[in-house]
Amino acid sequence: MISRKLMVLLSIICTVVLLAGCSSSGEAKENSQPEESTEETQQGDSTDSTKEETTEEDTIIEAEENSDSEVSTNVIDVSAFEMGYDPSEITLQKGEEYELILNNDGEVFHDLTQKEMDVEITYMGEMADHPESVSLLDKVLGVKKVHASGDHDGGHDATNIHMNAKSGQTVKIKFIPQETGEFEFFCTVPGHKEAGMVGTFIVE
Structure with a gap:
């Protein structure tokens, strides 16, 4: 009788422990997803900024080349x-x-x-x-x-x-x-x- 109650109690404890473990694992995954998303956003912003800087430099160089070309004709x-x-x-x-x-x-x-x-x-x-x-x-x-x-x-x-x-x-x-x-x-x-x-x- 005692051993039966003990087995039931152990089963309940194991179930609670398993549920608690799954719950904390799920929360950890949820917490990690925003961080990854933030990193991806920062990388995206950095790439866009680099593209904008490159475009501005290309525009300046092209303008200087056009200016030199105009001057050289005279x-x-x-x-x-x-x-x-x-x-x-x-x-x-x-x-x-x-x-x-x-x-x-x-x-x-x-x-x-x-x-x-x-x-x-x-x-x-x-x-x-x-x-x-x-x-x-x-x-x-x-x-x-x-x-x-x-x-x-x-x-x-x-x-x-x-x-x-x-x-x-x-x-x-x-x-x-x-x-x-x-x-x-x-x-x-x-x-x-x-x-x-x-x-x-x-x-x-």
Whole structure:
């Protein structure tokens, strides 16, 4: 009789213990699910933030590339040599700013001068004065002083183009054409223009 009651009591205790264990296990699972969900949300937010930052960086880079592309369309490289320019014909738009780069790829001093076209000079880099003499010209033409006509060594006119460079030198200016038409540019070193060192600005 006692053993029977004992067995019933033990059965009840075991049942209670099992139920309590299942209940705590269920609560633990329920508690762990929100944590996992929170971690997933944080990871998702972090990924979205990274994507937004990447998109902003790409946009900035693209804008800079477009800006560089726009600027580069108004840069004109001109090579000076014996006895000419490349290109010798340059087309411009009135009112737009241009950067003109003169590279002296010749063996002697050269310049690029345009006296008729009205321009606004917005930037002028450093340039060398015309030399006292140029050996090649001394031998061929017998000149002793090579210089541009007018007040070259005293300064450049802010409404005309005059660029000069030693052999191997690169110089630059920025300017805005103020009128339309065709305008001749040339090298003012004695004998160079006569030898064909001329070109044309076409302003539309």
